[in-house]
Amino acid sequence: MTTAAHTTPRALTAYLTRATWGLPEARRQELWDELEEHILTRTDHLILSGLTPTQATAQAIRELGPPARVTLGMAKVYTMPKLILAAGTLALGISAGLYALAGGSTTSTTLTVVRQAPVKPSCVRGTKPSGDNITIVSETGGVTCYTFNDNEVNKGVFLKGTDVTRALDAQGVTLSRDGRSLALGGTSVNARFTRDGAAFFDASSVIDLLTQTRSVRFSGYTSPRVQVGDATLLLNAGPEDIGAAFYNASNSVFLSALVGQPVWGSYFVGTKTGPEHLISTGLKTGEAVMLVTSRGGTNFMVDTGKVDAQDRLSVHSRDRQLRFVSSLDQLGPYLSGGRRSALLVRITNLPLNNLKSGIFVPAQATSDAR
Known part of the structure; x- marks a missing residue:
């Protein structure tokens, strides 16, 4: 079933062919229909935003992700026999050529x-700086140049x-x-x-x-x-x-996507010396998750962490007691019962422009720092 009377573009047909290749026939048609409906619906929305039909289709396909990922994901969902999985994996290699011919190839x-920016010396005239955290670089004509031994800032x-x-x-x-x-x-x-x-x-x-x-x-x-x-x-x-260095440094990107408008106000990244929360997530190993709390306005605190093999997430917050909520509008600057409202957002393996779909509430409704 599809959304409307569309002429199916060649790139879409190639994508659907590759994404459903190797699945049992009944499942293949079911997934084909679901993917096609999703892409065509998204295409309609993008056309309304000003894109041409060709541009809209291409973007809708990109947002869904590589077809190989869809195929392997469905293979796990349907717990296919090993023989079918092997055949499906082989078919992925064969179908890659079809996808590339349709203009859907990817490059990696x-x-x-x-990891370290050069340390630029500071220079002063007169009193020579000293201390365990100071390294003198040069002394010329009464001018002393020095660097700090703690290079974390760089x-x-x-x-x-x-x-x-x-x-x-x-x-x-x-x-x-x-x-x-x-x-x-x-x-x-x-x-x-x-x-x-x-x-x-x-x-x-x-x-x-x-x-x-x-x-x-x-x-x-x-x-x-x-x-x-x-x-x-x-x-x-x-x-x-x-x-942690990459995702926390990019927190304004994720906050802006989550809020739906640029967030250039004040926000703080959780430090590894702050209270640590260990949360069971139910997510796959390796997913990146962002913890968000609010002090009001654009005053957010965030920290990101990785889901481990036991589906646990380790993140830090300034608050020792958290209560998890399901939407942005439930965050606020005030405590409730001594707990700060907090949002957990999966930020990997979904389009950035659909980050709200990554919000989840874990089975444990609250968390007390270790």
């Missing part, structure tokens, strides 16, 4: 992550500009002539620092730039993946877990 690029998730544009050239991302800014759709972001002649950008600012005009989806935690249209970026810092 690994971007090397730099830690982050940084991407080389040329790597970003190489991976996202087809999405319209360009690097300025001097290499110091990235631009997309009339918006630009500046480099955080340069090293060996190359400009490096905060990963969070790159993501913020992309979300202004592109459909974006996140997956993974230790090494996050960012799907932008038909391109997928894998942020790789080797064996280091960069999930």
Whole structure:
């Protein structure tokens, strides 16, 4: 069953063919109909927002995600026999060619992550600074230059500009002539620092730039993946877990998507020294989840964490006692029964523009910090 009298585009037919390949016939037709109805309904909405039918169909397909993910997800749901699963997996490889021919191919690029920005010395004339946290860099003509030994302020998730544009050239991302800014759709972001002649950008600012005009989806935690249209970026810092650094640095992106308008006010990220909450989620291992509390207006506190193999989530808050709610309008600056209202939002494996669908209330209605 579909929404209206549409002429099924070639790209949609190819997508549905690949997404349902290898499933039992009855299930295949059922999933085909459900996916087609979803895509066509979303296409109608996008057309009303000003996109052409071709653009709207392409975006609706991108928002749903790669067809291989749909196929394997349905295979698990229907608990298919191993033989059918094997046949379905083989069929995915065969059908990939069909999907690519229809213009639905995807590309994946690994971007090397730099975790430390260069430390710039501070210089003073006169009194020489001292202390256990001070390293003297130079002393010339009464001017002392020094750095602080605590370099946490310079830690982050940084991407080389040329790597970003190489991976996202087809999405319209360009690097300025001097290499110091990235631009997309009339918006630009500046480099955080340069090293060996190359400009490096905060990963969070790159993501913020992309979300202004592109459909974006996140997956993974230790090494996050960012799907932008038909391109997928894998942020790789080797064996280091960069999930908390990446997702917390991008909290304004997720808050803005959740609220439905830009959130540029004050918000605080939970620190690992604050009260820790261990919450049973019922979600799959590896999902990233954001905890949100409010002090009123745009004064939010957020922290992100990863669901472990026991479906538990570890996040931090300034409040020791939380009560979980199901919508934004239930958050507030006042305690109820000594507890702060809190929102849990799954932020991976769903379109950023549909982040509200990731809100969930765990089986435990409240949490007391450990």
